[in-house]
Amino acid sequence: MQEFLANGYAATSMDRVAATAGVSKATVYSHFQDKASLFAALVQELAEEKFRTVFDPRDHNALKGEPRQVLSELAEKVLDDAAQDSQFCEFMRLIVGESGRFPELAAPYVQNVAKPLLDALARYLASCPELQLADPEATARVFIGTLIYFVLLQRVLGGKDSLPMESDRIVTTLIDLIVPA
């Protein structure tokens, strides 16, 4: 996986995969039918790992409580995840970059990672009477979309230097828009 994350699908050779794994190429081919199958298996495994992270049992009760607090913690969690875990950006590059040629890999990611997160947030937003939201589902997309775009621009596309912006301003602005004063 580390080879695919670093080089993308096409630029990753099975020689390097085997070398990095510490086995011979024939051994790799005894476990996986071909390069595409290996890639699919690795990506799906990583996607399931991300899925378990999003649905961390410890955070099962995270989306309960006072809106400003809950939304602030969720935003920090997503941004910290993206900032610390360098895999996050590489995985984003891979899944977006290969989504045209491997739509069967992008689909489970949307279904198992993006959808559960959006659904959980939408349910929480809908459960807060004080928010008075006309469309919680769309509001959840505004929230997550703003955060993902921030990570995309600052870290994935390297806008950190040329287009500086503190993440705190994004979070504060987002919460002030959603939670009435």
Added chain:
Amino acid sequence: MQEFLANGYAATSMDRVAATAGVSKATVYSHFQDKASLFAALVQELAEEKFRTVFDPRDHNALKGEPRQVLSELAEKVLDDAAQDSQFCEFMRLIVGESGRFPELAAPYVQNVAKPLLDALARYLASCPELQLADPEATARVFIGTLIYFVLLQRVLGGKDSLPMESDRIVTTLIDLIVPA
């Protein structure tokens, strides 16, 4: 460019580039030093084209007027652009997917396309006294980020079917959040 957009950098062969261009491979190499140089030249040209689209002279006065109207039109324009122009998704896949190995290509895109758009919107938002925005720059990021994420999820990653959402709901929600009732 059509080959790079369809296959990505690594999976595009210079044979196919030459064939699609209707010339021989040697001719291509007489105009460009190597594959990477050709790719860089093509992407920068396309980025400049997108730049001119964003800064369409006809729309020079677009960001003036009543907020609900202006923001609604801007959102529709971005979403329509992404929906009709199939190049939009392919270009997004390419620029994101190759941003790790070609950071020198992502940087001009951020500088010449994303930044002007965000700046223009932030200036407009700041110029509207009735909006009373504490942080127009961050608010511009919320607006554009929500739209780009929508396109990313629905079209680039193919969530159109598995995660349906009408664009109108996004636009309406976004505007209701930013523009006071």
Added chain:
DNA sequence: GTCTATACATCGATAGAC
């Protein structure tokens, strides 16, 4: 300037020994 032909490396995948 553009072509054909080719050099040289590396690719994915497999055969056969152990």
Added chain:
DNA sequence: GTCTATCGATGTATAGAC
């Protein structure tokens, strides 16, 4: 199960004729 050795195809890039 894992290895070494290798196949045929394809990759980038260039040489030399026109």
